[in-house]
Amino acid sequence: MELVNLCKSYHVGDMDVPILKSVDLRVAQGEFVAIMGPSGSGKSTLMNMIGCLDRPNCGQVLVMGKDVNTLSDPELAKLRGMEIGFVFQNFNLVPRLTTLQNVELPTYANKKAGIDARKKAKELVKMVGLEERMNYKPSEMSGGQQQRVAIARALINDPSLILADEPTGNLDSVTGNDIMEIFSDLHRKGRTIVMITHDPELAEYADRVVNIRDGIIVSN
Template sequence: MTDVEVPILHDINIDVKKGDFVAIMGPSGSGKSTLMNMLGCLDRPTAGHVMVMGMDINRISDIELAKLRGMEIGFVFQNFNLVSRLSALQNVLLPTYANRRPDIDVNERARQLLDLVGLSDRMNHKPTELSGGQSQRVAIARALINDPAIILADEPTGNLDSKTSVEIMELFSDLHKKGSTIIMITHDPETSAYADRTIHVKDGYIENN
């Protein structure tokens, strides 16, 4: 039995500029998660090109790709992905164990970021001692620790109630106003309304861009 290659994305052409806030929407199985994985340098395309910070991710080594991902892309996940045994401060510092900018005092920056997201009084709390909204704020601070060029957020309000979702999206909006480039997957029209532009993906094709 031979393997059959089944394309997931077709004729995708997206240009995200510095300072953009882009939402990607689509039903389950539409290809939006695959698209996000390639934009986040987690997967490489089998055809075509993905350019991140001027680099073609198919033309650099695995080591270079990992460094690009670690330094220039900050990830925010639906399930927070915090380490339960670590404090909020320690969770924010996690990305710096593999990659860090030499000109940044990461401990001081982690404290500043937790203050920025409104958790200056929760730095030593563990995830089990935090609400869902507070956990997502820690995750956002963690995404920012290496001063990345791009923030990728995958359903960042998916596990939050409506009030907390608004608070988290206001935080993303503030980051955008300060110059952050944000690419966000969401199924929620109210969440996508915070973006400057919404891209709809269906059956591996972009319906509008």
């Protein structure tokens, strides 16, 4: 994943408000990168750019060598579904679905040739330690268990990049450390991870820390 001279602004009233200013960032395959910055620094907008959830005003976002600006909306949706696994602070599970169904959900729109979605979902649920809760719904599980489901869901399409936005923000410190150990294990197995966080202790799990302030990367 690479950002080249990236700029992003939003139109507010009669003004264009710049959020990201000439950002350059490259994440190599297999890296674990933490992005840190104070509130209002632009890290959420940066996450949206990396996750192909929004398009830049200038510059390039390259994912697996593909320039996001050249893709149609359906092509961009497919890229997100196949190449990026999302883990959010608020879990974003579907309340009426079971653990297994939530993990399986991304395969409905993005099927890879030869994948047995149900079999792989079961394997991932076991991997995150929830084999006994495959048929539980989110309301029947703790926050830490829900985040484990979210991690399994993020892996179901075998993405090139895992993007985690404050993945322990709604968890106590002990449960948060358990979640970070899962990310560390995924990293040891060769996964590429970009994590947005405000917590210096969590950033220590990463290979590299990128600091952003006022829309500019100040250390990389």
